[in-house]
Amino acid sequence: MPPAVTRSTALLTDHYELTMLQAALRSGTAHRRSVFELFPRRLPEGRRYGVVAGVGRALDALEQFTFDASTLAALEDVVDAPTLDWLASYRFSGDVWGYGEGETYFPFSPLLVVESTFAEAVLLETLLLSIYNHDSAVASAASRMTLVAGDRPCIEMGSRRTHEEAAVAAARAAYVAGFAASSNLAARQRYGVPTTGTSAHSFTLLHDTEADAFRAQVDSLGRDTTLLVDTYDVTEAVRLAVEVAGPGLGAVRLDSGDLAVLATRVRAQLDALGATKTRIIVTSDLDEHAIAALAAAPVDGYGVGTELVTGSGHPTCGFVYKLVARESADGDLESVAKKSVDKVSVGGRKYALRRRTPSGVAEAEVVGIGHRPVDDGDDRALLVPLVRSGEVVGRESLEAARERHLRSRGELPVAIQQMSRGEPVIPTVHE
């Protein structure tokens, strides 16, 4: 179990959420029943599908969204005394539905539907968006990588290229989207993500000779370890690696140069030395395109860093959180939306299902406005209850999210296999 993180999440938000609250408390509108929706207006340019991640983290953050004394003290110059009083007893008491973690999504998928009062729900805007925008960007990139990698494992090793806490979330999101392991030890501690790692160039350089370094590593970590063979000369290092560890050596890692050419050469050399089971792991600025280009090379695993944690060109999803319905003066729930040509919102409480053919292939994202779309018999409802009357009910294991992702991606048309740019692989239909 991860250790409890006790810090309040309530200040991980924007100043204006608090000033809106203050003004609404004063004008008497703060407690109007309201529906907010978190959704994407589009996929990142050229992407065929997206992947939802961060659901479990959002539920944790929601539970910790309370205003303790030090939090309230920090807001003394931000809002007035009546607002501080109201915040002191704040606990979200509404309902939340959402796409399950690992689910695929498309433009206008209603990823979260938050029903509560305006006051309670508006405060969550920034934090929910931060978590969903970041984690889903990483998962969406990760899913394309694991898709093209096929049976070969992908290992997340991008911690050093992103904010130290974003790194932990990225390791978790990559795992949801099919990565086999991560280098990040905090992700292991908090979320149980499997971790791996052996050595860097500095370890080789620390020793007087490469042979000393290899011996030191094998002595300590065993023959099944992965030796890094590109500090000096690859051919000599591979020879030395097998000499030191024997043909039972676990793996060698290549971290520079033309990886396809090198891998082919190293495979031949390893086989000639009898190390036919020794695996070849490649790292060095890989993305989904580089992984696809290595499909025919004798590579046994991919270590992915920068391009994973930065969403492979799309470090954020552009999700927005909009008021789509609220109680009117006469007590009815009324649909609302900003009028805009460039920033489209669709008013109204949404429901969603994935329309499927009888053989189970996804055909459309059907979004019902104010009503549940009719299930044709082969369809799948997408919104699951996450919070009921303020109580988290949607918590699940990371393994469950991994399985959902595999199932959901497996339903999509085969066109997702293409790494080239294209339109969303299924259309979104409003009903």
Place this chain on the structure above:
Amino acid sequence: MPPAVTRSTALLTDHYELTMLQAALRSGTAHRRSVFELFPRRLPEGRRYGVVAGVGRALDALEQFTFDASTLAALEDVVDAPTLDWLASYRFSGDVWGYGEGETYFPFSPLLVVESTFAEAVLLETLLLSIYNHDSAVASAASRMTLVAGDRPCIEMGSRRTHEEAAVAAARAAYVAGFAASSNLAARQRYGVPTTGTSAHSFTLLHDTEADAFRAQVDSLGRDTTLLVDTYDVTEAVRLAVEVAGPGLGAVRLDSGDLAVLATRVRAQLDALGATKTRIIVTSDLDEHAIAALAAAPVDGYGVGTELVTGSGHPTCGFVYKLVARESADGDLESVAKKSVDKVSVGGRKYALRRRTPSGVAEAEVVGIGHRPVDDGDDRALLVPLVRSGEVVGRESLEAARERHLRSRGELPVAIQQMSRGEPVIPTVHE
């Protein structure tokens, strides 16, 4: 003062840092005196200069890099018992020099020089890189924005588009690079970054009419507030805003549409209504190019979100942390470097100064290998002591970092004003 964050930072690292430690402890090389260097191999493509940020955060993280009982428990299946014993009493006891926070940098600038034993210094690799790579990416983008914005304030409002903790660090880094304020309340609490904010479209939509919303906001936040005028019809909203708040209205905000055209039209309308002092704030997917394009428009401030927190196309700096020298078997300090054509490292302990003309214009980044470059009389040393024998000595205020940034950027050749792609504005010279 920010509240003390007591959580250990020791697991915000990669698995292999720990396995290297284990193997080095066993081979007897762990305590060899070592010098690690954190540096960029290049600037992001087309950029003329970079900005160092995260220094203060790195010093905080270093102080919290200790292995308490729960941290050690999490490592039980990662390393062996002797390694856990060694970690239990870990405290960094070495020396660190670095570029001051806010300083500009160029390819191969030795941003951090860490001198200690291998064991002590290798463990810091991932965490130092995470902090520097993220915070400097944001500061580098922010500096270009504040440069082209000139006297008009830039306000950071990107929290929702990045990981919730990265958002806090981004607000801090943007402030170092000249942003006037942020929307992020945790950045206010922890670092004293000024925050601002008034309302979103949801506040207008919550009320029965736009007039109701404007009245509610002005009643609560005063006439000096900023009213958001693009929920329905801009012209009608501006008329209404001045009617409700009077000509003393603080500002109006435009968040969609063609901002240059709209700002010009709104300025004329405000002036005609007598609201000649009412400012016009623009937001909506701005980056440095959009800010530059609005230079001639009657705009009084820029709110910047996504493109700031994602480093305006370059969300990470690509800094690396390499062993550049270590004690040899005979006790001397020996330069070391990986041999590689595509990943260049220069061995040896580095020193650095900014060569300047007699009139104070930067001419070159001079990096001395193993010795201090000679100051021609107009030059400026770049490395300052940050940690001495394990004690943090380089802590300073954010205001000091802001001032350093302005001075350092002010020294650079005027070519940095061009937002077009180019080479680093001064060359790096190794001596």
